[in-house]
Amino acid sequence: MAKYTISVNGQQHTVEADPDTPLLWVVRDYIGLTGTKYGCGMSQCGACTVHLNDQPIRSCVTPISSIRKTAKITTIEGLSANTDHAVQQAWISEQVPQCGYCQSGIVMSAAALLRQKPAPTDADIDLALSGHLCRCGTYPRIRKAVHKAAKMMNDK
Amino acid sequence: MSTYIATRREFLKIMSHAGAVLAIGIGPAGSLLAGPRKLSLADGDAAETELNTFILITPDNKITIFNPRPEMGQGTWQSMPALIAEELGVTFDQIDIRITSGDRRYGTQSVGGSGSVRFSWLPLRKVGAAAREMLIKAAAKRWNAAEADCYTEKAKVMHRPSGKSFSFGELVADAAALEVPKEPKLKDPKDFTIIGKAIPRPDVPSKVNGKAVFGLDVKVPGMLYATIQRCPVIHGKVVRFNEAEVAAMPGVKAVFKTERKMPHKAVDAVAVVATTYWAALKARQVLQIEWDNAGYENISTEQYFAECRAKAAQDGNSYPDVVGDVKSGFARAAKVLDAQYETPFTAHAPIEPMCATVAVSGNKAEVWAPVQGTTDTIHEVSEYLGIPRENVTMHNVFMGGSFGRKGYLDFVLEAAAVSKNVQAPVKLIWTREDDLGNGPYRPGMLNVVKGGLDAAGNLIAWEHKIIGASIKHQVFKEDTSKVADDWASETIDQATSPYVIPNRRQAFNLNDTPIPIVWWRSVYSSTNAFAQESFVDEMAHAAGKDPMDFRLEMLKNEPRWTTLLQFLAEKSDYRAQRRAGKAVGIAIAHSFGSTAAYAVTVSKKDMGVVIEKIVGVIDCGQYVNPDTVKAQTEGNAVMALSAALKPAITFAGGEAQESNFHQFNLLRLDETPPIEIHIIENRENPGGVGEPGFPPLTPALCNAIFLATGKRVRKLPFDLGNPG
Ligand code: FES
Numbered sequence: 046m047a048k049y050t051i052s053v054n055g056q057q058h059t060v061e062a063d064p065d066t067p068l069l070w071v072v073r074d075y076i077g078l079t080g081t082k083y084g085c086g087m088s089q090c091g092a093c094t095v096h097l098n099d100q101p102i103r104s105c106v107t108p109i110s111s112i113r114k115t116a117k118i119t120t121i122e123g124l125s126a127n128t129d130h131a132v133q134q135a136w137i138s139e140q141v142p143q144c145g146y147c148q149s150g151i152v153m154s155a156a157a158l159l160r161q162k163p164a165p166t167d168a169d170i171d172l173a174l175s176g177h178l179c180r181c182g183t184y185p186r187i188r189k190a191v192h193k194a195a196k197m198m199n200d201k
Numbered sequence: 202m203s204t205y206i207a208t209r210r211e212f213l214k215i216m217s218h219a220g221a222v223l224a225i226g227i228g229p230a231g232s233l234l235a236g237p238r239k240l241s242l243a244d245g246d247a248a249e250t251e252l253n254t255f256i257l258i259t260p261d262n263k264i265t266i267f268n269p270r271p272e273m274g275q276g277t278w279q280s281m282p283a284l285i286a287e288e289l290g291v292t293f294d295q296i297d298i299r300i301t302s303g304d305r306r307y308g309t310q311s312v313g314g315s316g317s318v319r320f321s322w323l324p325l326r327k328v329g330a331a332a333r334e335m336l337i338k339a340a341a342k343r344w345n346a347a348e349a350d351c352y353t354e355k356a357k358v359m360h361r362p363s364g365k366s367f368s369f370g371e372l373v374a375d376a377a378a379l380e381v382p383k384e385p386k387l388k389d390p391k392d393f394t395i396i397g398k399a400i401p402r403p404d405v406p407s408k409v410n411g412k413a414v415f416g417l418d419v420k421v422p423g424m425l426y427a428t429i430q431r432c433p434v435i436h437g438k439v440v441r442f443n444e445a446e447v448a449a450m451p452g453v454k455a456v457f458k459t460e461r462k463m464p465h466k467a468v469d470a471v472a473v474v475a476t477t478y479w480a481a482l483k484a485r486q487v488l489q490i491e492w493d494n495a496g497y498e499n500i501s502t503e504q505y506f507a508e509c510r511a512k513a514a515q516d517g518n519s520y521p522d523v524v525g526d527v528k529s530g531f532a533r534a535a536k537v538l539d540a541q542y543e544t545p546f547t548a549h550a551p552i553e554p555m556c557a558t559v560a561v562s563g564n565k566a567e568v569w570a571p572v573q574g575t576t577d578t579i580h581e582v583s584e585y586l587g588i589p590r591e592n593v594t595m596h597n598v599f600m601g602g603s604f605g606r607k608g609y610l611d612f613v614l615e616a617a618a619v620s621k622n623v624q625a626p627v628k629l630i631w632t633r634e635d636d637l638g639n640g641p642y643r644p645g646m647l648n649v650v651k652g653g654l655d656a657a658g659n660l661i662a663w664e665h666k667i668i669g670a671s672i673k674h675q676v677f678k679e680d681t682s683k684v685a686d687d688w689a690s691e692t693i694d695q696a697t698s699p700y701v702i703p704n705r706r707q708a709f710n711l712n713d714t715p716i717p718i719v720w721w722r723s724v725y726s727s728t729n730a731f732a733q734e735s736f737v738d739e740m741a742h743a744a745g746k747d748p749m750d751f752r753l754e755m756l757k758n759e760p761r762w763t764t765l766l767q768f769l770a771e772k773s774d775y776r777a778q779r780r781a782g783k784a785v786g787i788a789i790a791h792s793f794g795s796t797a798a799y800a801v802t803v804s805k806k807d808m809g810v811v812i813e814k815i816v817g818v819i820d821c822g823q824y825v826n827p828d829t830v831k832a833q834t835e836g837n838a839v840m841a842l843s844a845a846l847k848p849a850i851t852f853a854g855g856e857a858q859e860s861n862f863h864q865f866n867l868l869r870l871d872e873t874p875p876i877e878i879h880i881i882e883n884r885e886n887p888g889g890v891g892e893p894g895f896p897p898l899t900p901a902l903c904n905a906i907f908l909a910t911g912k913r914v915r916k917l918p919f920d921l922g923n924p925g
């Protein structure tokens with residue numbers, strides 16, 4: 046057990062955990078932010094995706110000990126204050142989620158993609174989001190919603 | 202608007218302002234019952250009185266609709282309240298939705314078989330209509346006006362001639378004192394403002410901001426975390442394990458032998474309980490169990506299919522709907538074809554794995570779980586723990602997908618056993634490995650089909666034999682070895698497959714298995730349709746006829762089917778595409794009260810094909826939300842592609858060979874072709890939506906592949922790059 050101080054959604058948290066505890070369980074069970082999900086624990090499904098310094102990472106394979114004190118972690122709860130990030134708005138407008146369980150992770154990856162590529166092509170979307178699994182099969186709507194979010198951001 | 206579970210405290214909060222409320226429930230045979238007339242905290246047991254009502258209206262016009270049907274992605278969070286709200290006259294932004302907690306007076310509180318809208322269509326509309334009539338009566342009396350001059354809109358009763366209005370809240374005390382009308386008048390569908398409209402689903406915002414509470418997210422005070430090691434060789438017994446070593450691991454509270462109670466069998470397992478889930482998982486890594494696998498180490502899917510094939514020549518048990526005489530039909534045929542179609546065991550693999558939180562204390566239990574059946578869960582937990590039903594409290598939460606899996610309650614009973622042992626609230630979470638390694642699974646099936654054509658190319662004889670495991674037999678212990686399993690014939694029996702063929706027989710031949718099985722999205726229709734619709738295509742080609750025309754000819758007495766096929770032909774540009782030499786495969790299938798068809802266009806690439814486009818059409822009669830119908834059908838198409846093209850579950854040496862998504866890989870975004878879904882508009886009774894879009898997809902794809910490559914796919918899964 047060791048003490049770790051991490052910054053999540055702009056707030057400092059000090060937790061006492063085993064060095065190999067995945068960030069996923071720290072965020073969920075220690076800090077109480079349950080929007081980030083478990084789906085496989087081995088970097089296969091993307092349900093656990095959060096941002097580390099604005100980059101999408103799989104929190105299920107990221108040990109707490111690897112996170113620097115200065116690092117900035119953003120979870121789905123910290124993506125926007127009022128569910129008004131363009132990706133969230135586009136997701137609502139396209140009615141993407143079915144069960145919704147995989148969507149936190151996909152929304153986080155889509156937000157990171159648009160930060161890097163404000164007008165992504167289908168190939169960009171494939172590359173950025175094919176690491177995610179959605180058993181409900183919302184892929185066609187995800188693709189549409191990413192294009193829509195890009196448009197919303199560029200129209201602003 | 203809130204999408205949380207209604208806890209007792211929350212309910213009391215709603216009620217704390219309440220004087221009178223209007224509360225209507227459903228009684229036996231769909232009769233309407235008056236709920237409690239007056240509720241207040243002083244009534245003592247307000248939580249008890251909550252349970253008899255679908256609608257609560259408080260004097261300050263707070264409206265709560267209780268939803269009896271759990272949400273797993275299929276849209277009941279919206280569709281059930283929509284049925285009430287439509288008749289009542291409220292909009293979605295004016296209501297709070299709460300899931301019911303299993304009180305028997307709500308009737309069945311479960312989802313499955315694509316039945317929610319079908320079976321709640323009239324009962325829940327009646328609940329809303331009764332409340333509307335009572336509110337109107339109360340308002341008319343105050344205005345001294347005719348009831349016919351009043352109507353409801355946006356939580357108000359309006360007086361048409363004067364333009365005056367009362368909010369529902371202002372009327373609720375008077376309305377609650379009235380008799381509940383027995384046969385309230387339902388709205389004319391042409392006046393619907395909610396049903397049939399693509400209104401955004403109220404649960405969607407909470408599913409893009411992390412606020413929706415799924416089973417995995419439940420947290421209760423004093424909760425411990427559990428993980429369970431089950432035998433890798435399915436059904437093996439625990440001989441001994443290193444209890445002391447595991448118990449000494451950091452955070453571990455308890456390690457003990459427990460069980461996994463399935464409907465047909467209880468099997469040994471070892472539970473590790475710890476203060477955090479990670480501590481429990483780490484301790485489980487140290488756990489060493491000696492298993493006794495005697496009798497189970499030879500279980501294999503290869504052997505299972507060999508047994509199925511060995512039965513291929515047997516007649517099996519006929520379904521009662523035999524037409525003509527197949528033997529003489531085949532004897533008269535100018536051309537006879539036969540084929541075997543094989544579909545594998547596969548896993549539901551909802552992205553939220555099985556998880557449940559249970560607090561057993563003395564002879565009481567409280568359950569928080571993502572399950573398809575609230576009432577079923579209460580029943581099973583009370584039976585399992587041997588405590589009265591009334592002592593089990595249930596909180597249903599959003600399921601992170603299910604597809605049938607979370608209607609099988611082994612994981613809830615496991616959590617109950619563990620909580621009982623430690624006498625503390627316990628959250629049990631299955632790992633993905635636990636999920637894929639333990640099932641239950643969709644049973645692998647062999648379909649044996651035979652068809653005979655006359656000299657003019659008409660199908661005059663048809664036999665379809667299903668060989669494999671029976672869910673009824675294993676899960677419900679009904680002997681299906683001597684009678685055909687009547688759950689297994691959907692999509693191919695006369696009632697659901699109206700092809701006119703003068704000599705026709707369907708049969709079931711049980712091949713039992715110790716591998717746990719259960720319903721999986723569209724159940725046997727998912728495997729039956731692959732065989733039937735592929736083989737109809739084989740027969741069409743053998744007859745030298747266009748597969749669309751071949752079907753239309755045999756369906757000419759079925760206007761809904763021919764309308765659907767013609768609509769599909771139009772939407773997919775079937776005729777023009779085929780004339781241009783494009784490979785377009787089609788298939789049609791009926792299941793769960795609805796009929797769906799696809800046209801799949803593929804192009805040849807090297808040894809195989811790529812899918813260019815999928816066009817689907819569904820006739821589900823009247824529906825609540827057309828966008829949900831489309832979403833469900835898109836999802837079915839994607840899931841069907843996964844089942845056709847991605848790895849199955851195989852067993853060897855008693856163990857599942859696929860452990861996580863690196864082996865049981867699912868279809869991904871970059872592999873998903875464009876999918877376009879259309880709905881047939883009619884005023885027929887509502888059909889199912891959650892499953893009917895699945896069955897016809899795979900045969901349509903395989904029929905296209907045959908056109909493009911000449912290769913006939915008869916075994917799933919297969920490789921698009923090198924099919925057949
Ligand atoms: S849970 Fe992290 S990728 Fe699946």
Ligand code: FES
Nearest residue numbers: 144145179180181
């Ligand atoms: S919406 Fe259910 S898994 Fe993606």
